[in-house]
Amino acid sequence: MSYLKGIANRINGVEKQSFTQELDINSLVPSQNNFYGIREIEELAESIKESGLMHNLVVRKLDNGKYEIISGERRYRALKSLGYDKVPCQIKEISDLDAEIMLIQANVEQRELLPTEKMEGIRRLRAIYEQKKASGEQLPKGKIRDLIGADMKLSGVQVGRYQKVDKDLIEPFKEKLDKEEITLTQAHTLSSLTKDEQEIIHEEIKDLNAKEHKEEIETLVEGIKQPVKSELDKQIIDEMYPTVSREVKDEDIIYKFKRALKEFEHPRLIISNDYIKGMFYIKQCSMSKDNMLSISIEAYKESYLGIQVKCFDKVDEISIEIDFGKSVNPKILYKISDGVYIWFKRKIGLFNQNN
Template sequence: MSRTKALENVKLTSFDDLFGGNKIEKTAEAGDVKEIPLSELHEFHNHPFQICSDEELAEMIESVREHGVLVPGIVRKRKEGGYEIIAGHTRKHVCEILGFETMPVFVKEMDDDEASLVMVDSNIQRENIRPSEKAKAYKIKYDAMKNQGKAGNSLKMMSEESGENYKMIQRYIWLARLNDDLLALVDNKQLGIVQGVSLSVLPEKEQEAVYDAISRHKMKLSTVQANTIKQLSVDGKFNEQILERYLTSAQKQKRKKEITLKNERLSEYFEEETTEEEMMNIIFELLETWKRKKGSAQNE
C-alpha cells in the first residue's frame, strides 16, 4: 500500500494532542490526501505563532522520524502559485529538519476568513503560547468573525470555544495594538498585560517613545503609571519631555521607599532557618508596636 493510501485511512484524532485536535479533523474530514513538495508550501500570510525549540517539538520530531506525518496539514491554493499552509507549520518545519521532500496535506477551498479561523483554532490550544501570539491570534479570529457577521456575540463564542474568560480575550485583542517592541516586553514579563492594555491606546510614535524611555530607565510600569501615561495621551498632553520628567519623578519616589536589609545584620536577630516571609512579618509587627508606643507618647 502506498504512503498516501495509508494516510487516507489514518484517523485524525490519533495525534490530536500533537497536531491540532478536533478542529482540524472537522475541517479536513472530506477530501483526498496529497503529497506536496515542501518548496510549494508557504506560511500563512499573517501567521502569529512562532515555532519553539522545546520538549513538544522534540517529541514531534521523534514521532515523525519513526512514523512519518500521520496527521496531514491543511492548505489552500495561492494565486501566486503553490499552497498556503493553514494548519501544519510546525509539521513542515519538522519535515525540513528530517530532510523530507514532501508532506501530506488536505487541499481545501477556503476564503480568507474561513482560513483565518481554522489557522487560529488549530494553534490556540497549544501549551506554551506567548501573550503576543495569543493577542495577535485572537485579533485575527475576532476580525474574521466580524467579517462573517458574528461580531455581536463573537467574544462569547470565542470564550466558549477556548475556555478562556471573555474579558481576558478582550484584553488580548486590545493588546494586539501594541507595537512589537512593547509586545516583546509583555512576553518577557517586563510589562504586565493590564499595563500593556493601557498603553495600547497610544499612537505608534508615542508607543515608540514609551518603549525607549522605560528601556533606558529599566522600569517595569505599575498600573497607575501606565494609566497616567495613557491619560496624558488621551488629553493631548503627551510628549517625550513630559514623559521623561514623569518617569524620572516616579523612580525617585520609588527609591525613597526602598530599604535594603543586609543578611549579615538580620542574622544577628533571626535563626538561620527563619524564612524571609517570617522575618518580614516579625519586622512589621515590631514596627506596628513601635508606632503605637510612639503615638501614645505623643498624646501624653
C-alpha cells in the same frame, strides 16, 4: 484505507468533508495569512526523528494545483529539513475566510503564543467576522468579541484587555510584554496612559533587568492604578526615578487634573464660600508645578484667576447656590480647594452631556 490510517484519522479528527492523503512535500505552500513566528524548528525536527510525526498537516487545494498549509507549517519545515518527500495531509474543502479562522484556531491549540501574536489573532478574527457579517452570512448568536474569545480560548473580558493593549500600548512596552519583562496586567495599566507618559516610564525602566528589579517595576506601575501611600514605596520611586515626570504618579494633583481635562469638556469654575458665590466659564487654564492653577475667564479678555490647588477629589452630587438663591446640581464635580470646584461636562459622542 488501511487500519493504521483509520486510527490516525480518528486521532486527528478527520471529518466527512475531508480526507487524508500523502502529498509531495514540494506541492505544499505556507499560507500567506500565517503571521505567527516560526520558532524551534530544529527541536521539532529532532522530536519527529525520534518519535515520528504525531499529527498530520491540514491543507486545502488551491486553484494552481498547490496545497495551502492551514495547520502545520512548523512541521512542514521540520520535515523538509529532514529530507521527507511525502507528507500525510488532511485535505479540506474550505473557504478563504474559514481557512484563516482554522489557521488561527490551530495555532492557539498547538502552540504557546506570544501576547502580540494573540493580539494579531484577535485583530484578524474581528476583521473576518465583520466581513462575514457584511456579506450576509449568519453568525452564531452573541457578540463578535465572544466568538473571538471562543476561537482564542479566552474570555470576552480577556479579549477586551488584549484589544486595549494592542490599540494603546507603545511598541517598546509590547516588546517587553513578549519578553515577559512586564505582565499583561501591567501592560493594560500602562496602556491607560498617554503615549508621552508611557515614553517617560519606558525611558526610566528600559535598561533594568526585569528579574532583578521586579519589585521596583511593580511598585512604579501599580502606583499608576492607585495612589502610592506607602512611604517605602514612595521612597523607592523617588530614588529610582528622580527624573520621572510627576505626571505619571496617580496621586499627583497635576496628573489627575490633566487627565480630567483630556476626559471631559467644557470645564467651569465654581466658587462657593462666605465671600464669593459664582460660576465662571473657563476659556483656558494651565497649572504650574507648584500646583498654582491659572484660569482665563470666558467673556473677560484680560481676566485671570490664580488658585492654589490643594486637592483634586471627586465630589458626590451636591447642590450649590451660585446666583442669588439659584442652585445647580453638577454631577461631574471636583474639589480643588476649600469652596472651589471644577465642573465638567461630558465628552461629545462618548457620554451623555445632560449633566
